Amino acid sequence: MKEAVSNYFRKRRFWFFTNFMHQAVPNNRSVKILDIGGTQQYWQKMGFIMGPQTEIILLNLYKNEVNEPGFTSIVGDACNLTGINDQSFDIVFSNSVIEHLYTKGQQQKMANEVARVGKSYFIQTPNKYFPIEPHWLFPLFQFLPFALQVFLTQHFTLGNIKKANSKEAAINLVKEVRLLSKKEFTFLFNDAKIYKEKILGVTKSFTAYKIANKE
Helix, strand or coil: CHHHHHHHHHHHHHHHHHHHHHHHCHHHCCEEEEEECCCHHHHHHCCCCCCCCEEEEEEECCCCCCCCCCEEEEECECCECCCCCCCCEEEEEEECCHHHCCCHHHHHHHHHHHHHHEEEEEEEEEECCCCECCCCCCECHHHCCHHHHHHHHHHCCECCECCCCCHHHHHHHHHHCCCECHHHHHHHCCCCEEEEEEECCEEEEEEEEECCCCC
16 A cells, blocks of 8 residues: 555656656757666656667666666765766756755755756655655654654664664664755755645645756
């Protein structure tokens, strides 16, 4: 049930992305996409049809397996894309990554790099104020005292987070996730529009999207 609901929202969001992509890269010309934190399997699961001139670069902290034409995996840091030229990608895409950067400063660095290397971008993140925390899948987990978050993470498997094997590991897991409010997310991507993904009238996640200025 949980996976079915997640897939429904991913596919609905991806439908929005494909419409965005056709506006950002009109006339079916070649398109070069940087996917920060993505996998080949994600694009395939979404039913994305690779055009003959479509190139998707998957950037992660570790090498990903790719076995289909058009996909390339590279190792890199979303907060420091040194070696990638300004405006070298038609689109920068990222799904639920920016909340995993530990600090506000790191999140700002990623936002700056996205705007630098991409002509257009499409960046999604969960809403801090959605009542079910999206990783632990525990009601209001993000607002519990830090010590209680660590205790629960150390002693229980909750949602997508497996029980940590030590207190230090639990602390690291809790510190890694810094959810963003709409105000914070808008500040990071202040030249973008914000798409709100809702469930039962409550905003579940935000997507900052910007289409390059046309000459």
